Amino acid sequence: MSSPDGGPAPAPLHVRGALLVDGTGAPARRGDALVVDGRIAQLGDVDAPAGARVLDAGGLALAPGFVDLHAHSDLAVLSDPQHLAKTTQGVTTEVVGQDGLSYAPVDDDSLAVLREQLAGWNGTGDDLGAGAGPDWRSVGEYLDRVDAGAAVNVCYLVPQGTVRLLVVGTEDRPATPEELRAMRDVVRTGLAEGAVGMSSGLTYVPGMFADTAELVALAEVVAEAGGFYAPHQRSYGRGALQAYAEVIDVARRSGVALHLTHATMNFAVNAGRARELLDAVDAGLAEGIDITLDSYPYLPGSTTLAALLPSWASAGGPAATLARLADPAARQRIRTDLEVEGSDGCHGVPVEWGTLQVSGVRHAELGDVVGARLDELARRRGAEPFDVFVDLLRTDSLGTTILQHVGHEENVREIMRHPRHTVGSDGLLTGARPHPRAWGTFPHYLGHYVRETGVLGLEECVARMTSRPARVLGLRDRGVLRPGAVADLVLFDPATVAAGASFDEPRRQAVGIPHVLIAGVPVVADGERTAALAGRSLRSGRDTVPRRPPARPPQNPTPGGPS
Numbered sequence: 393m394s395s396p397d398g399g400p401a402p403a404p405l406h407v408r409g410a411l412l413v414d415g416t417g418a419p420a421r422r423g424d425a426l427v428v429d430g431r432i433a434q435l436g437d438v439d440a441p442a443g444a445r446v447l448d449a450g451g452l453a454l455a456p457g458f459v460d461l462h463a464h465s466d467l468a469v470l471s472d473p474q475h476l477a478k479t480t481q482g483v484t485t486e487v488v489g490q491d492g493l494s495y496a497p498v499d500d501d502s503l504a505v506l507r508e509q510l511a512g513w514n515g516t517g518d519d520l521g522a523g524a525g526p527d528w529r530s531v532g533e534y535l536d537r538v539d540a541g542a543a544v545n546v547c548y549l550v551p552q553g554t555v556r557l558l559v560v561g562t563e564d565r566p567a568t569p570e571e572l573r574a575m576r577d578v579v580r581t582g583l584a585e586g587a588v589g590m591s592s593g594l595t596y597v598p599g600m601f602a603d604t605a606e607l608v609a610l611a612e613v614v615a616e617a618g619g620f621y622a623p624h625q626r627s628y629g630r631g632a633l634q635a636y637a638e639v640i641d642v643a644r645r646s647g648v649a650l651h652l653t654h655a656t657m658n659f660a661v662n663a664g665r666a667r668e669l670l671d672a673v674d675a676g677l678a679e680g681i682d683i684t685l686d687s688y689p690y691l692p693g694s695t696t697l698a699a700l701l702p703s704w705a706s707a708g709g710p711a712a713t714l715a716r717l718a719d720p721a722a723r724q725r726i727r728t729d730l731e732v733e734g735s736d737g738c739h740g741v742p743v744e745w746g747t748l749q750v751s752g753v754r755h756a757e758l759g760d761v762v763g764a765r766l767d768e769l770a771r772r773r774g775a776e777p778f779d780v781f782v783d784l785l786r787t788d789s790l791g792t793t794i795l796q797h798v799g800h801e802e803n804v805r806e807i808m809r810h811p812r813h814t815v816g817s818d819g820l821l822t823g824a825r826p827h828p829r830a831w832g833t834f835p836h837y838l839g840h841y842v843r844e845t846g847v848l849g850l851e852e853c854v855a856r857m858t859s860r861p862a863r864v865l866g867l868r869d870r871g872v873l874r875p876g877a878v879a880d881l882v883l884f885d886p887a888t889v890a891a892g893a894s895f896d897e898p899r900r901q902a903v904g905i906p907h908v909l910i911a912g913v914p915v916v917a918d919g920e921r922t923a924a925l926a927g928r929s930l931r932s933g934r935d936t937v938p939r940r941p942p943a944r945p946p947q948n949p950t951p952g953g954p955s
Contacts (some may be wrong), residue, residue, distance in 0.1 A: 402912055404428045406440040407596045410883065412559035414873035415456040415858035417851050427879040435873060447907065449883055451546035455854045456871050457484025457880030457910065458834045459861035461686045462622075462653050462816025465546075466494050467514045467526075475543035477821055478892050481834045481891075481902040482882035484910050485524070485545040485870065485930065487816075490653065491624040492553035492593030497578055499758060502557045508710040509597075511754050511791040511880065512696035515822050532585030535929035542927035543915065547865055549591040549600035549622055550582035552598025552610060562709040564601045571610055586931030588865050589619035591653070594626040594635070595737055596699060597706040604638055605788040611646035618938020620649040620682075620864065628693075629659040629739025629798075633668055640676045643683070649939045650676075651864055652685035654818045655807055658693060658798045659741045667782070670810050674865045677812070682939070684864050686816035687807050689836050692797030692895075694751065694820055694827040697792040698785055700738045702729040710790055717782050727778050745777035747797045750784075752823015755793025758784070762824045793823045795895075805847050814861045828898040832891030835902040850886055866936035871877035883907035 394737070404426040412435065413420045426434040426444070440446075451608050460478065463486035468475060478486060485566025488494060493510060495503065495517070507516050507525055517525035528534045531548060538546045560567050561573045567575065579590060590610060593599045602610075611621050623644065625635035636652070643650035652673070657665050676683050698706070699711065706713050716722040726735075734740040745766040753759060761769055764778065769784075770777040784792050807813060815837060828834075834857060841847045848856070862871025869877050881904060889904035900917075908916035910926035 398579070399835070400631050402430075402445075404433075404441055404444040405447060406438065406444045406450055406913060407447045407454055407881075407883070410452060410454035411874060411886070412436075413453045413455045413851055413854045415855055415871055417855040420851055422451065424882075425861070425873065426914040427881075427909075430879055430913070432873060432875055432877050434875060437926050447883075451751050452883045452906070453850070453886050454873070455882050455884070456858040456873055456877075457875070457882050458815070458857040458910065459485045459487075459865070459871065460817050460833070461487050461651070461814055461861045462490055462514055462818045463488050463865060464818070464820050466489060467517050467520065468821050469542045469544065469546055469927070470537055471519045473519075473541070473543060473925060477831045477899070477917050478919060479543050479908055479921055480905065481831065482884060482905050482908050483544060483834060484880040484882070484908065484927075485547065485867075485932050487547045487549060487588075487865065489549035489551050490818075491592050491594055491596060492551045492599035494551045494554055496528060496531045496548075496554070497550075497558060498529055499558060505562065505709050506554065508790070511789070512698070512793045512822065513820055523620070525529045530585060531532065531587050535586045535931060538927070538929040541925035543925060544637050544927040545611065545910065545930050547930050548587045550579050550590040551589045551599075552590055552602065552607070553596055555579060556598045556602060557608075560598065561932065562598045562707060562712070564703065564707040566603060567606055575610060575954065576613050579610050580617070583614065583617040583619055583932060585622065586929060586934070587619070588620050588930075588932045588936060589651075592616045592621070592623040594624060595739065596624070597703065597709070600626065600703050600736070601707075604642060607642045608645045611648040611687070615646050615648040617932065618866070619932060620939050622651045622653045624653060624886035626736070627659065627739045627947055629655055629741040630661050630734060631659055631740045632662055633672065634750060636669055636672055640672060640681065640683070643676070643681050644679065650684070651681065654816060655687050656799065657803045659739065662803065663740065663800045664802055666806040670806065673812065684812045684814060685807070685810065686814045686861070687804065688816060688829045688833050689804065689808065689817050689841055691797065691801060691804065691831050692827065693796040693798060694818070694829070695794060697750075697781065697789070697794050698750070698790040700730065700735060700743060702726060702735040702737055706737070713790060714786060717786050723782060731777065731778065745781070749795040749797065750792060751795050751827065752793040752826045754788050758788055759824060762904040793820060793826070795827055797822040808841065808847060813856055815857045816862060825895075827899050828891065828893035828895055830893070832893035832902065833897055835889050835905060837885075838884065838886070838892035839904075843886065843889070846952060863932070864939065866932070866939045867930060868935060868937055879909055879912040881907075881909040
């Protein structure tokens with residue numbers, strides 16, 4: 393017999409004396425589990441065969457492996473065999489290709505741009521071998537690399553900004569009809585090669601240069617394939633509600649299933665306004681639009697410092713951006729956009745320098761700025777915060793990452809209570825002091841928002857981490873405890889589980905999660921990472937069923953005609 397990934401199956405495993413939290417939201421119950429050939433064979437009272445390995449749960453909760461619906465581990469899953477950030481908090485499946493930017497599909501020219509642009513998110517990829525960076529070009533080739541050995545399972549979203557970069561470039565202009573047809577073909581190919589949907593990064597170059605009609609045209613292709621659309625929208629600040637309305641309209645007009653990734657309402661202008669977002673979601677659901685959402689359980693956001701620039705300053709790619717930062721007239725225009733008008737890169741809100749905290753730098757010699765806020769750096773240097781901002785961007789080759797302290801606890805709690813809510817970490821793994829959500833999202837939900845505050849019940853919270861994200865992805869046989877399901881499993885202690893990671897020590901391992909298995913293979917045992925690389929790609933078609941909403945004709949003609 394073989395395991396679900398086609399490799400040799402481990403011996404049967406008897407998990408004894410667990411609290412079964414099955415992922416459906418049903419009440420937990422005491423019982424055992426038997427894993428045979430990488431799948432759950434029995435639950436409750438089990439008849440374990442002679443010679444089965446025994447894992448004494450001692451009353452720990454046994455749940456399906458957690459699914460991170462928004463991860464930035466695109467390169468880490470290939471370069472870091474341990475991948476402790478995710479394996480040790482119980483994550484068994486991650487969704488990458490997020491925010492409209494990743495490393496497939498590409499050609500040599502677009503890859504060179506992306507390696508520079510995404511250095512703050514993922515590093516440059518030099519550790520993938522001989523300093524050459526990624527050696528794949530297509531979605532299928534990337535997923536093949538995952539299949540060669542990964543710490544966790546991986547689903548991929550076709551990144552709309554990467555597609556635009558490949559076909560149109562970095563210019564701020566509408567796509568021609570021919571380019572639009574070419575982009576639709578590229579998206580279609582990526583889905584056929586295994587991607588489960590499409591993402592957008594509508595505050596990032598070049599994806600932000602797409603208008604609504606272009607997004608609809610690409611989303612139609614995703615809908616035809618039964619995938620879903622996960623946009624990082626144009627604003628989470630002053631224009632947040634209008635931005636949510638746009639992507640809901642994209643779903644309405646294209647028929648695509650919509651997943652609102654890192655759904656939040658940030659900045660002072662949105663304090664206490666989460667209900668307005670949820671009302672828009674509920675209105676869309678009442679129309680028959682298939683909408684889900686995810687969120688991380690923290691207040692600050694995290695991105696690159698360069699992301700705050702106005703879109704016109706980022707057009708043309710990193711080299712053009714750096715040239716503008718060296719030009720006095722362009723710098724003054726950027727300053728006005730940031731400090732007075734509210735840059736579109738800063739979500740339409742005039743920047744507050746004291747909310748921006750450096751979390752990482754690309755060049756090690758700048759390490760003394762990590763942990764400081766920009767207004768603090770300005771006081772240290774006797775300079776204006778804007779000048780510190782520009783100097784950092786230039787000396788760090790646009791690779792500086794930041795925390796942006798702009799969230800509101802009441803919004804976080806109200807959004808996580810919505811019945812269509814799921815969990816995504818949105819954690820960057822680079823930098824000296826990354827956001828703790830990369831290492832702590834799932835235990836922080838279970839420890840703080842279940843045990844300490846009671847915002848969510850245990851069974852409900854586990855469902856939002858397991859079966860509900862599995863349904864978003866269309867996974868055939870993951871996300872629940874039931875006979876026949878793949879044995880992606882996590883054992884945790886509801887009484888002690890907590891995020892070890894903090895803002896001061898963001899890379900500390902979770903507390904109270906001693907065992908994690910993928911397809912029955914232990915990847916964490918007694919709190920220690922094993923040597924197993926049990927993860928593989930989970931591909932559309934092979935591993936999923938279509939997430940297809942009720943058929944309805946598009947409400948506008950596709951620009952450029954069908955293809």
